[in-house]
Amino acid sequence: MKKLDSKKLCKIYVSNKYELFYDLAYNLAEFAYSMDEVPVGAVIIKDDTHEVLSSSYNQMKSNKSSLDHAEILALRLAMSRLKNERLNGCTMISTLEPCPMCAQAISFARLSNIVFSAEDVKSGGVLNGPKIYESSSCHHKPNVIRFDDNHKSRKLLQKFFESKRKKG
Numbered sequence: 001m002k003k004l005d006s007k008k009l010c011k012i013y014v015s016n017k018y019e020l021f022y023d024l025a026y027n028l029a030e031f032a033y034s035m036d037e038v039p040v041g042a043v044i045i046k047d048d049t050h051e052v053l054s055s056s057y058n059q060m061k062s063n064k065s066s067l068d069h070a071e072i073l074a075l076r077l078a079m080s081r082l083k084n085e086r087l088n089g090c091t092m093i094s095t096l097e098p099c100p101m102c103a104q105a106i107s108f109a110r111l112s113n114i115v116f117s118a119e120d121v122k123s124g125g126v127l128n129g130p131k132i133y134e135s136s137s138c139h140h141k142p143n144v145i146r147f148d149d150n151h152k153s154r155k156l157l158q159k160f161f162e163s164k165r166k167k168g
């Protein structure tokens with residue numbers, strides 16, 4: 001893994017070793033798209049065994065819950081599967097920079113790493129907005145790892161929001 005910026009409190013790395021899991025997350029984002037949900041997918045794996053603990057996609061509309069982002073749902077599933085509110089030694093792979101709510105939830109859950117491809121300049125909470133992991137009130141800072149997906153998930157999100165605008 002290559003370190004990008006050591007001066008920041010939150011360490012940012014670049015790695016594509018999560019390709020297999022990223023593909024799963026992306027497939028879930030595509031499924032969310034087909035369900036007319038904002039296309040985001042997230043997968044949680046155990047670092048030592050690479051076992052997939054949980055996977056989910058954005059389900060705000062179908063669950064009538066503005067909290068049901070892909071990351072929150074994947075966290076809940078992984079915690080109940082491990083019967084543990086802490087997910088040390090686990091990594092989340094997501095197709096989008098987590099929002100402030102999800103970034104904070106990832107910290108509460110003590111995840112070791114958060115991997116994501118698309119940056120969310122408007123609503124992200126890791127590299128943008130409140131930069132949750134650089135806040136003094138954040139007591140667990142996961143490693144932040146960028147995954148280069150050749151803008152695949154950003155294009156899917158753009159396609160989704162363009163189709164919404166056309167429908168007006």
Ligand SMILES: [Zn+2]
Pocket residue numbers: 069071098099100101102103
């Ligand atoms: Zn979120």
